[in-house]
Amino acid sequence: QITLKESGPTLVKPTQTLTLTCTFSGFSLSTSGVGVGWIRQPPGKALEWLALIYWDDDKRYSPSLKSRLTITKDTSKNQVVLTMTNMDPVDTATYYCAHLITMIVVVWGQGTLVTVSS
Amino acid sequence: EIVMTQSPATLSVSPGERATLSCRASQSVSSNLAWYQQKPGQAPRLLIYGASTRATGIPARFSGSGSGTEFTLTISSLQSEDFAVYYCQQYNNWPPGWTFGQGTKVEIK
Numbered sequence: 001q002i003t004l005k006e007s008g009p010t011l012v013k014p015t016q017t018l019t020l021t022c023t024f025s026g027f028s029l030s031t032s033g034v035g036v037g038w039i040r041q042p043p044g045k046a047l048e049w050l051a052l053i054y055w056d057d058d059k060r061y062s063p064s065l066k067s068r069l070t071i072t073k074d075t076s077k078n079q080v081v082l083t084m085t086n087m088d089p090v091d092t093a094t095y096y097c098a099h100l101i102t103m104i105v106v107v108w109g110q111g112t113l114v115t116v117s118s
Numbered sequence: 119e120i121v122m123t124q125s126p127a128t129l130s131v132s133p134g135e136r137a138t139l140s141c142r143a144s145q146s147v148s149s150n151l152a153w154y155q156q157k158p159g160q161a162p163r164l165l166i167y168g169a170s171t172r173a174t175g176i177p178a179r180f181s182g183s184g185s186g187t188e189f190t191l192t193i194s195s196l197q198s199e200d201f202a203v204y205y206c207q208q209y210n211n212w213p214p215g216w217t218f219g220q221g222t223k224v225e226i227k
Contacts, residue, residue, distance in 0.1 A: 047162070047205060047218040060212045063119070096161055103209040103216075104152065106173070108161035 002026035004036075004097050004109035011115050012087050018114060022080040022097030029055055029075050035100035036080040038071065040093040041111075048093075052100065053080060087116045120144050120208055124219035130227040137193040139222045141206035146186045150210040153182055153191045156221075157202045165204075166191065193224075201226055 008020040020038070027034060037052030051061045051071040061069050070083045080097060094111040121144040131137045141151070149169040154162035164173040166182035169189055179194040193200055206219040 046220045047207070049216045049218070052212075060215070062215050063213060103150065104164070104167045105154075105207075106164055108163070111161050 002099055002107045004099055004107065006095060006097050006109050006112040008095075008112060008114065010113060011117065013118050014088055014116060016087050018082075018084045018087050018091070020082045020084075020095055020097075020112065020114075022082070022109060024078050024080070024097075024099065024109075027099060029053075029073055029078070029080070031055055033102050035102075036073065037098050037100055037105065038080075038082045039096045039098060039105075039108075040091075041096070042090075042093040045093075050084075050095075051082060054100075089116045092116045119214050120147060120210065120217050122206055122208055122217050122219035124204075124206055124222045126222060127220070128223045128225060130225050131196050132227045133198060134195050135227075137196055137200075137224055139191040139193075139204055139224070141184075141189040141191070141219050143187045143189075143208055147208040147210035149185045150208055151182075151184070151189050152207045152209065153180075154205045154207065155200075155202045156205065162205060196224070200224065 004024040035054040038050040041047050053059050053071045068085045073080045092115050094113045096111045097109045098105045099107040123142045125140045151169045153166040156162040170182045181192045183190050203221045203223045205221050209216045
């Protein structure tokens with residue numbers, strides 16, 4: 001069974017850097033075709049892709065957020081880390097990590113709500 | 119960026135009736151289109167990928183069709199557990215990046 005769980009701060013201040021960790025089980029990020037991605041959803045709004053990383057360390061970023069995002073993986077720990085710099089109140093959202101097979105999001109984590117406020 | 123437009127925003131349907139949801143892409147995405155279901159307080163769930171292939175465990179009452187810029191999700195006979203928000207998502211190319219539609223809420227009539 002594939003599971004993913006997001007962890008990190010629930011509250012960050014404006015201008016701070018957000019670091020989120022996705023810890024997963026039931027698959028390996030060293031298997032060909034497998035990826036882990038990050039998607040966010042502001043309260044009451046639609047979903048937005050942020051970044052993803054594949055088994056071969058291929059990384060993709062949202063063009064509009066690329067300058068603020070970094071995604072890394074630790075295959076031995078079954079973890080993927082997303083950092084987002086210069087947080088703003090508009091970045092308040094539920095952040096999801098997800099398991100991909102090639103380009104298909106197969107399983108989502110439960111999500112974690114991050115609030116940006118002073 | 120490819121813009122995905124879903125219609126209608128809200129669909130009121132009685133249990134047992136058919137629901138038809140539309141998704142339009144601002145440029146061709148071939149068949150690189152997925153549909154997700156999201157219930158309140160839950161993460162989305164994959165229903166359809168490749169525009170028409172049901173994901174594992176998805177009931178046959180869910181079907182997808184279309185290619186290029188026009189796509190449809192049909193729920194043949196709505197069950198109580200199907201009332202939710204449905205999102206389409208294109209995964210044609212990255213860059214510029216994959217994008218979601220704004221969602222269609224299917225509510226009880």
